[in-house]
Amino acid sequence: MMTSLTSTYHAWTWLEPGEPEQLRLVEQVVAPPGPGEILVRNTMIALNPVDWKVIAQGPAEWKPGHVPGVDGVGIVSAVGDGVSVPVGGRVAYHQAIGKPGSFAGYTTVDADCALVVPQGVSDESAAGIPCPGLTAWQALTKVPDMPNRDVLVTGAGGAVALILAQLALRRKWRVWATASPIHRERLLALGIAGVFDYRDGGWCGQLTDALGPRRLFAAFDTTSGAYARTLAPLIGYNGHLVCIQDRLDAPPLSPFTTALSLHEVALNSAHGHATAEDWREWRHAGAQLLEAVQIGTLDLQPHVVIAFDDLPTSLSALKHQRIKGKKILVRVEMTRHYR
Structure with a gap:
């Protein structure tokens, strides 16, 4: 099932191992999700240290044109076969490092890793949960x-x-x-x-x-x-x-x-090794974290919201510690990057 989609969107893409400023902004075509997948129209992107680290290393499965980014929040625009997540709902997600990521207008993710964002939780707060929150949860379970x-x-x-x-x-x-x-x-x-x-x-x-x-x-x-x-x-x-x-x-x-x-602790390992039961625990943990944010019992790192155009320079600022003690979030504006 699919809502009405724009035909193209913009994405920051990786060409070779290096600095975040080397990312290139390109136009891409929207593709429908496959079985077990959802297509998310991103509204907020969260930057994490893992982002600049993998950009510098260049994982073996990355090819020039790969879209980095592990964390995002957005609206479900389409779902593949076998998916029960409703179109039009709001989700937060942690994407596998090897798959096209969140530094884009749209991201296709496995429905298993999508966390439904409850009412009363802002995009900004929800974006601060997937990688940091689930990493903390995984660490505690040890x-x-x-x-x-x-x-x-x-x-x-x-x-x-x-x-x-x-x-x-x-x-x-x-x-x-x-x-x-x-x-x-x-x-x-x-x-x-x-x-x-x-x-x-x-x-x-x-x-x-x-x-x-x-x-x-x-x-x-x-x-x-x-x-x-x-x-x-x-x-x-x-x-x-x-x-x-x-x-x-x-x-x-x-x-x-x-x-x-x-x-x-290796949160990304779930994407290659988690069972169906592991994913249920993942989503349950994510739901508990988002509920704690909703009722005000979980404090998150202060954040700063930047424009999509400024993503590479802001990720570089995170890497080189020019921005400290704040979560860097990227707002995706439809009017600026879609047509």
């Missing part, structure tokens, strides 16, 4: 829900870690965080026990003093594999080290010491 535990979340000023810290608080854990001092008061107001400046070389000692005789049950790292390795000594017996950014290929501690469990 660790058993055991009461009265201490956990650490690094980089809590970022989109993923901010959501993760709040989900951890819902488990009645005592949550500690690292962040820039500008985020300290906001994080403490959420109920986080203590916020440490990651640039202070003595922050690990400060955390150890604050813990007293207790040890961390888990550490969730959003920085790098090398940084995650330095957190391992802070984690107690039978604890967990969760790598959201990068992974550890070798144990950070000697065997048979604290019996540390290592976990990697």
Whole structure:
């Protein structure tokens, strides 16, 4: 089923590994979705660090003319066979890295990864959920829900870690965080026990003093594999080290010491390996996150909305940290980019 569609739209396309500014704006033709797919007319695009990273690397399956972008929000304009998502409904989605992405007027996605956006949730808020929110959810599912535990979340000023810290608080854990001092008061107001400046070389000692005789049950790292390795000594017996950014290929501690469990987080893996039951859990988790936004119980990173024409330069600003502490969103205007 398909609504009345414009025949063409504009998309930012990739030509070769490099900087975001190398993306090229081209006109493309709208194509109907296949079985199990939906065609989304994008209204809001969210920029994520993974976007500039894959643009720089150039995955093997990308060919010149590929459209990047993993996160978007929009209106369902057409559905393929076997799809129950209604035409005209509003959805948020996380696209597979290997498929044509969200940096366009239209994106075709598998219906499995579409999250229905409830009334009362703005496009801006919905766009901040798929990649950051579902990554945070996946990270949390790695660790058993055991009461009265201490956990650490690094980089809590970022989109993923901010959501993760709040989900951890819902488990009645005592949550500690690292962040820039500008985020300290906001994080403490959420109920986080203590916020440490990651640039202070003595922050690990400060955390150890604050813990007293207790040890961390888990550490969730959003920085790098090398940084995650330095957190391992802070984690107690039978604890967990969760790598959201990068992974550890070798144990950070000697065997048979604290019996540390290592976990990697890779949201994109769902697109290649998730079962039908996995997708149901994915959509359920996404629905819970959007509901929390709707009722005001989940704080998101502040955002800035930019024009579609400014997408490459804004993605470069994200990469080179010229914009910090804010989610960059891209508004797609029909009057400007469609005919």
